Amino acid sequence: MIRWLLGVAVILIACAVPATANPCSIIVVGDPGGVARDDVTTDLDDMQTILSKVVATGGRIISSSKVDLPLATTEPMLLITSRDGQVTFVLANNDADWSDPLDQVVGDQLYSEKTPPAFDGIGKIYLGREISQVMGHLGAGWLERSEREQEERTDLLVELMALEPDDVVADIGSGTGYFSLRIAPNVPEGKVVAVDIQPEMNALLEENARNRGIKNVETILGEIDDARIPAETVDVVLFVDAYHEFSHPWEMKRSLMKALRPGGRVVLVEYRAEDPTVRIKPHHKMTEQQARHEFESAGFEWVTTLDDLPQQHVLIFKKPEAQAEAG
C-alpha cells in the first residue's frame, strides 16, 4: 500500500513538473475474481501476467486509452489500482501499442487448471470447461452421413447465415467440407476459406470439391493455435461442431478476430449441452452461457442466439467496431 501511494505521488508530482509529454496507456478491466492488488512496479511484464489472470477469471476490458502526461521521469512504470471489482493499469513511459489489451494476454496462463481426462476430454480446462478430444479423420464418414441434413437441418443453417454473394467465409475445423461445399454456391463472387489441422481432412475436402466441380473453396492447413488467415480478409467465421475441440481456444479466437474484417461476424454452432435428449458425448456439447462467456471474454460482441435448429445452438457474435479500428 505504501509503495502504491508513493507511486501515485510520483505520478501526481510529476504531472505538476513542466517536462516533455510522456506516452502513457490507461487500461480499465473488470476483475470479478478480485485477482489484482494495488502495486507499483518498473517491470511492465507484470501487466501481462496480471491481465492474463484477470481474463482467466472472467474479467472483461472496459476501456483502453493512450494519453501524453508531462512526467518528470522517463523510466517505464506500471501503476495498478484495484477498486470495486475493477482494476486500472497505468503504464507510464511506454510506446507499445496497447490499443487492444487482449493482445497482451498470455494464452498458456489461461489453461493452468487441469483435471483427470474424461473419456471424451483431454484434461485441459479453459474457463471452467474441459476441452474435448479432436475427432480424427477416420470419423469422416459420420460427417458425411446421408441422414445429417434431416437430423441437423444443415440446409436451414446455411440459410440462417444470410450470406452476401461476395462474402468471404472462413469455415474453421472444416473437416470433409460438408459446410464449405454447401456454402460455396451462396458466395459466387466470394469464396470459402476452409481451415483444418488434419491434412487428411483437407485432402477429403479437396476431393469432394473436385467431384462437385466447386472452385471457390480454398483449403488452409491450420495450426492448433493459429488459423493462418491473413488479417482483415474474412467477412464471416463459421465453426460447426468444432470449437469445443480446439486445444488452444484463446489463441484460435484471437487469430480469427484479426482475420475478420471490420463489422465481421462469427457463427458458432454447438450441440445444446442443456438438452439431455441431444445424444452427443458430453464434452462435444456446449451450453449457450458457456459459449457466450468464452467468446465475450476474447473481445467478441454477442449479437443473438438462434434456436431454430433441432439439436444445436447458433450463436452470432461480431468483431466490435472499435476493435476493428484499432486492429
Ligand SMILES: C[S@@+](CC[C@H](N)C(=O)[O-])C[C@H]1O[C@@H](n2cnc3c(N)ncnc32)[C@H](O)[C@@H]1O
Ligand atoms: C467434428 S469435426 C467437424 C467438421 C465440420 N465442421 C462439420 O461439421 O462437418 C471437427 C474438426 O475440427 C478440426 N480441428 C480441431 N482443432 C482445430 C483447430 N485448432 N483448427 C482447425 N481445425 C481444428 C478437426 O481436425 C476436425 O476435422
